[in-house]
Every structure is written in C-alpha cells, then in structure tokens.
Amino acid sequence: MPVKIRLQRHGKKGKPFYWIVAADVRAKRDGKFLEKLGIYNPNTNPATIELDVDSSVKWLQNGAQPTDTAKAILSYRGVLLKHHLLGGVRKGALTEEQAEEKFNAWVEEKTGKIASKVEGLDQEKEAAKAEALKAEKEVNEKRAQAAAEAALPEAPEGDEAAAEEAPSVEAEASKEEE
Template sequence: MPVKIRLQRHGKKGKPFYWIVAADVRAKRDGRYLEKLGVYNPNTNPATIELNLDGAVDWLQNGAQPTDTARAILSYKGAMYKNHLIGGIRKGALTQEQADEKFNAWVAQKEGQVQGKVQSLAEAQAAAEAKAFEAEKAVNEARIAANAPVVEDAVEDAGETPASEEE
C-alpha cells in the first residue's frame, strides 16, 4: 500500500487550516488517514506548524512519499534532515552522537532565524502603529488649528465692539 504524507484541509472558507497526515494514496484528500502527524496554520505570520517529528521520520523511513507542500513543511521543521542523518548512521558515515549534535545545532540555528523574523515583524508592526498614531495626531492638531482662529476672531470682534462704543 503506497503511503503519502500530505495535507488534509480543515477550517472554513477563506480560512484554511491543515492537518499533516500519513494517508493511503487512494484515499480522498480529506478522507481516511493512517496517522495524524501534526497541524499547519498558514493564517498566522509566521505560519504555525506543530509536527510530531519522530512520527514523520518513522513514516519517511518506511517509504512514505511527501507531497511538495508537505515536503517543504517537513524540511522547515527538520524531519527531512533528520531522515537524511539517520540514513548516514545506517551507512556508517556518522555515529548517533554526531548526528544528534548536527541536528541540535541545525534546530538552534533555525530557531534563531524564526525568532529573528518574529522580532522583525513585531518591530515593523510597532513602527506602523506609531506612524499611524502620529498621522492621527497631526490630523487632530490640524482640525483644532482650523477651528481655533474662528473662535478667537469671534472673541476679538466681541471685545472690539464695546471698546469702540466707549470712545
């Protein structure tokens, strides 16, 4: 039975939410699956991915073929790299300790990249909010300035009239 690791769509129209599943190739896209490996939410920035790494690697070791999108997600989370390292261990090119060290270094680097992106997005959002606040403040000051001379002219006119009557 050929097995694919693929996405199973959930969520409402216009707001997709996916399960990452191992399924028989003959099953429907949203139909029966063998094992749920994780979830993928593209609606957040950056996209939220929760993946059972060991389960995904087990399926890859047993010959499951990921779809293009699932392959990209598995690569992003490190399942493809871990599968590659396990192949190296099996061939004798690496020891288990070396493979674990390489994988942990890769995970730390990837986590740093993700945190950098999250931080830059937060800074960009804060800058956009500050810019919008300044623009709103400028509009309010302009509105106050436009209304203020009319009130002052009325007060000045009222003050001059009685002064001219006294003379």
C-alpha cells in the first residue's frame, strides 16, 4: 500500500489548521489516515509546528513519500536530516552517538534562530505600540488645544465690558448643560 505524508485540513474558512498525517494515497484529503504525526498552524507568526520526529522518521524509513509542503515542514523540523543521518548509521559511516550528537546540535541551532525571530517580532510589536501611543498623545493634545481655543471668545482688546460679559455667558452655558 503506497503511503504519503501529507497535510489534512481542519479549522474554519479563512483560518486553516492542518494535521500532518501518514495516509494511504487513495484516501481522501481529509479522510482516513494511518497515523497522526503532528500539527501545523500557519495562522501564528512564526507558524506553529508540533511534530513527532521519531514516528515521522519511521514512516520515511518504511517508504512513505512526503508531499511538497509536508517535505518542507519535515525539513524545517529536522526529520529529513535525522532520516539522512540514520541512513549513514545503517551504512556504517557514523555511529548512533555521532548521529544523535549532530542532530541535537542542529536542533539547538535551529531553536536559537527561531527564538531570535520571535524576539525580533516582539521588539517590532513594542516599537509599533509605542509609536501608536505617541501619535495618539499628539492627536489628543491638538484636540485639547482646539477645544481650549474654541472655549475662549474672541474679544477685541480694550473692550473690558465684553471681556467681563464673556465669563457670564460661559457660566450660563454650563448651568444649562447640567
């Protein structure tokens, strides 16, 4: 029975969420599968990928063929590297300890890259939030200044009677509002 490692779509319209599964090639896209290997959520930044590496390697060793997208995900998580290293162990080029050491070193390097990307995204988000707050404060200051200017009546200089009358008009207006 030919087996493919592929994505099985879940989620709602416009918000896809995928299961990474090993399935018979004759089965429907979202139909029956042999084993669930992990999940892939492209809605987050960076995309969330949870994958059972050992099961994925087992299926690759048994001859399962990944689809293009699944192959990219497996490569991103190091499944193809581990499969390659285990092939070297079978041929006698490496020992299991050396292969495991190389794989763990690669995983730590990859984790560091992902962490730095997340940190960079957090910094960008904080900078954007600070910029928006600054712009909002400027707009509020302009509004307050415009309201203060509108509240002061324009009286010609030297006309003290008009200046004395203006506060009483404001007092009457505030009494009416209450």
